[in-house]
Amino acid sequence: MLATTFVEYAVWAVAAAICLLGALGVVLFRNPVHNALSLVATLFGVAVLFVAQEAYFLAAIQVIVYAGAIVVLFLFVIMLLGVDAIESLGIERHVWRRPVAIVAGAGLVALVLVAVLVGTAEVTGQPSSTGSLGGEYNDIERIGRALFTDYVWAFEITAVLLTIAVVGAVVLSRKPTEAALDEAEFDRVVEESRLDEDVPEELDDDELDELEADDEAVGSEDLPTYVDEPGVTS
């Protein structure tokens, strides 16, 4: 694990730290805006790691598309829908979910560690099967060549996919027609779809207090609240 140069090692360490801290932030913060910003940090760290591995084009794309577009989209939606503080990490209906999740995640990581560090199996891919990373072309040219020769079919299909996504976005964000469910019907449908033994337990007083306390801790009055009123959000 020793770096070839100190600079490389330092760059890796810092970028890795940013990634991990950002990841933890995504998972642990309660305010969705904080989650989004932590995601930006992670994405930026990954972009740095791309550069360190001489994938310059991808690093640029990462920043532009991911951090620049996707996260902004997230933030727009958060803005649209308002900050919901009802979901709190403290409350979990099925208590066993949390340990199982942690065990699953930890198990996954442990297995990969074992595979990478202890296993003697060689990476079996053939070198340069698609095209060498070195050679006379620079980064963008190489990717371009590969895209338009070996992967042109996938390229065209992703173009279609993007078109579909645009159409989907337009369709999904249309104003609801009269036949759409109103809130009472929606509640009824949600209620009907519950399994019999899965009736939501009533929150008892302690839990309710906790919720309210969380509510105050977030300080909802400090944040702009865009409550969904008919006519406002559309």
Added chain:
Amino acid sequence: MNQQAYVILAALLFGIGAVGLLVRRNPLVMFMCVELMLNAVNLTFVSFAKSLDDVGGQVVVFFVLVVAAAEVVVGLGIIVSIMRRRSGVTADDLRMLKG
């Protein structure tokens, strides 16, 4: 840095993303955890592309990026159209795909 370090880092990112997906209930945050996992995968691909001297890994990352973008668009659209009617909807409340 050799390839192993990057792969291990990517594994950690993936693990954190997975745990977050399973634990959080807010749909938006669950989506962000999915993005985390995708990024971990991208990192893995790039590191293998470097170590195998193959541009194919980078092309895959390209496609993953595009598809992730499209997925986010549609997914957020769905979330918006559900959550717009009723505030405070969490993933636990959406059970209309019950079989």
Added chain:
Amino acid sequence: MQDLLWLIPALPLAGFLILVLSGGRIREPLAGWLATAMVGASFAVTVAVFADLVSHGEEERTFTQTLFEWLPSGSFQVGFGFLADPLSITMCLFVTGVGALIHLYAIGYMHGDPKFTKFFLYLNLFVFSMLMLVLGDNLLITFLGWEGVGACSYFLIAFWHTDISNATAGKKAFVTNRVGDWGFMVGTFLVWTTIGSVNYLDISAGASGVAAVTATAIVVLFFVAATGKSAQIPLFVWLPDAMAGPTPVSALIHAATMVTSGVYLLVRLNPLLFEAGWANDVIAWVGAITALVAALIAISQNDIKKVLAFSTVSQLGYLFLAVGTGNYVAAIFHMVTHAFFKALLFLGAGSVIHGMAHDQDMRHYGNLRKYMPITAGTFIVGWLAIAGVPPFSGFWSKDEILAGAWDYSSGGKVLWAIGLLTALITAFYMTRQVVMTFFGEEKWRSLTGEGHDPAGGSAVNAAENADADLEHSPAHDQHGLTPDFEPHESPPLMTLPLVALAGLAIVGGLINLPFSDQFERLGGWLEPVIAHEHEMPGGSTLVVLAIVAILAALTGIGLALVVYVRKRIPAKDIEQEAFARGFYIDESYSRFVGGPGRRLFDAVAWFDANVIDGAVNGVGTVTQVAGTQLRRLQSGRVRGYAMGMAIGAVLLVGYAVARMGF
């Protein structure tokens, strides 16, 4: 000429198809002429093939024609083909010949019936099935024909099915036959497992290699089938009831052709019969006892057709006696002559019924020879033939059977005695029938004039329930015998076949006279088919036995004259109640099936409905319950799905890591 073999069954089949597909547009009398022409053409082809066979040498008289591969299934290969050898062509000759005459007769008999076309298409279908039975080159095609004739018999017996008793008679025939069919099927299975083929030529070749026990089992099973189809004890009960069908049906199916198929089957399998030890005894004894019992029952019957029905059962008993004693040539000989004179007798009875306004009770007949001379003359010829009076054909064939039984190893003399006694009784009841019908006073003149009373309310034999199965046809329902009724002779369409059959009954004996090998034409003709020739008694014994047989016949005739003409002995002493009721055999069957049999049937039905159907339904229920439980997996909750995927992913990666080298 031999290539035309397939035409023999194809022509009646074509007749059937034309009549069916025409949708009733072909009516009387064209339908009848078409059907008759088809059977007649089939007869012509049969004669051509026969001539072809004759022209070949003795050893080359077996000819097969395979149409296609019927069941190619691994080691079980069955072709669909025909076998023309002396035996099958002989059968074809009299089936198509007598069949054509009966078709002709039926055009006149069924005149005015609204279902005229349907009758003839059934008749053609029957002839087709019978020809398949006889011409098939393996057991499966014979079985096809076997089932076909059974089905057609059902259709035709229940032809006037609007009367429930006719329908019941049809059902009874079919169900009783079914019991026999079980024997056929199991026998076929056994043949295939031991010999490896169901083809007759292979069976003949491989019969000597079959173990005696297996051969006995096979023969017994096929004999069970034969008792069903050929109406022997214990499965003969359907034949008297089958008289509910129109008279041409009774003549064709229940006298000349279908009922002989059991005998044909056994003769066809004669190499196997040789290997089976005591099975032959069973056949011979059952045949003899059936002959005697049926003859006794016939004494007391008052329905003209019932007498002939029991007479048929009795004569079939003779055939099985011959088969059991190994006297196959005699069996075939008597089968042929019996076809002639029994068809003649039935058609004659039909002519009488037709002329007497469909009254079948012989106690209303008398002196009919004055009104129906042709019918009377031909009927008398038939009577003499069946009674065994030389030189009519019946004498030669019956005598050959009796003589052949004399030397039989287990109880030959007793069998001969039973046969002789039966011959006497046969002569007796047939004479009784002739006297009651054609001679004496005209008994219907003294009826009270209220018309036909189906219950037969006379003092003698008051409880004769057999009358319930009389011919009841809507078109023929004019029971109106009044004292001033004048009977009339039948039209030429009906009397012509009578004359033809009478001629055959007279000269039929010529085909196998016992005087020398040269005269035994049938015996020589059938020699390639019979594996082991039967030893007949020596010359002088033969003559003595023949004379005894003639004396028995004359005694029977004389006895009947004494009782019915001279009235010296009252008829009541001879006509026992037990005879009239068929020795109560039929009634005991009904009581068993209705009583303890019913409980067994109900138990089997319960088993089928609850255990077998229950298992099938149970599969469905299990699936449903499993589905309902598995449905819980689809909770619709995303987090649950995600949890499952995560755990699955961990397991997969774990598996991959475990397979890595370390």
